Amino acid sequence: MPFKHNSSRRHRIGKMKVKVTNWSEYETGLRRRCSLTLWLTPEALVGWAAPRRKNRGGQPRYSDLAIESALTLGLVFGLRLRQAEGFLASLLQMMGLALAVPDHTTLSRRARTCRSPNRRPDRQGPPDGPVHVLVDSTGLQIYGAGQWLEEKHGAKSRRGWRKLHLALDADSGEIIAHTMTEQDTGDASQVGLLLDQIDGPIGRFTADGAYDGKPTYDAIIGHSADAAIVIPPRANAVEPNGEQPPGQRDEHVAVIIKDGRMKWQAPTGCGRRALVETAIGRYKSIIGRRLRARSFQAQQTEVAIGCAVLNRMLASATPKSVRRSSNVA
Known part of the structure; x- marks a missing residue:
């Protein structure tokens, strides 16, 4: 760790060099991060529509999964709600899926109550110890x-x-x-x-x-x-x-x-x-x-989705590096 009192002579301290040992795997994962290949599992297709309420009141049309999917695509690709709506509609059309797409007004309203769970990627699994x-x-x-x-x-x-x-x-x-x-x-x-x-x-x-x-x-x-x-x-x-x-x-x-x-x-x-x-x-x-x-509740949803996106990206590409030994004559 560099200390503040070393700042005047830090230019004389050599920078630590590391070597990535899994470069081929890491490079493949970096390319996979930007892949536009999407798919929906049968469980996602079944759970796209919201279950019907048994009590009185209006019936929701979209499940939390559908809202979360649209918000995630908008956050990853830097899209506003209207653009995210159009982007998801075009994707479902190219995939040949007759699924209703949440409009931007619904996304804005449901974002205040929808909470993306902080799921760990499946490849990691539970920790082995503390x-x-x-x-x-x-x-x-x-x-x-x-x-x-x-x-x-x-x-x-x-x-x-x-x-x-x-x-x-x-x-x-x-x-x-x-x-x-x-x-x-x-x-x-x-x-x-x-x-x-x-x-x-x-x-x-x-x-x-x-x-x-x-x-x-x-x-x-x-x-x-x-x-x-x-x-x-x-x-x-x-x-x-x-x-x-x-x-x-x-x-x-x-x-x-x-x-x-x-x-x-x-x-x-x-x-x-x-x-x-x-x-x-x-x-x-x-x-x-x-x-x-804009609202605090929707901002909480945005942060939760952002953390889930980072975990998913980290799961697709993680470098393994070791420190290079310096050869001093």
Whole structure:
């Protein structure tokens, strides 16, 4: 991990070089990501239409599967709701399927109630043992006039953003849990909600200093009592002097005070949290930095579908790299 005090001489530090060992398989998967070959299973054809309600009221025409399919195609190919409607209609026509296509008004309305489940790709299957969870958050822009009004006319900016909280499997790189909140929500308050989406045990939990605090430690231990927690303590943290046995955070503070923060980072593997930052960059480069939906409920659906899309893309192509050894004369 590069440290800030090395920034002045970082140009002298050689860049780490890696070699992809499964390049042929990885290259094939990258091409398969952009394939337009689509198919519908018999179960999907049967479940395209919504089941009839037995109580009074209007009958829904499209199932959640149909709505999710249309929204997913629009999100992947960067289409608005009207364009997504036309794109799906043309695909079904070329496939020779007489299926009704949800119109853009229905997609906009149903997106507020439809929730895409955070499904793990079938090829991965359940984890063999405890998972190493990496947690971080980022901001996503929402519709608004932006900073231009404030700079040009002196008006108060209406730009807002949402917070996307992600929990990543460090070994597979998949998003195993996510939440979306308002911009003023604290990061540590979402740890419990993220852990509720993880069924298996947690072997290690790694996050940055924004998650430091007793509530975070209590939530993790309540989920998996044997989990190792790696969170950098605050700079003003002090060693406890009470009679209670020291916890994991107290041990971290003691080691940092004795050996320094840099020596603490290497053995704890704190640098692996950079993987979740890479996942955030992957989300913003593929899905986008800005939410297209206007309502908060529809934005939650958009984020859920975006995480499912990234997991599906990751399942089709994953590089396996090893670090090259440097030959020093």
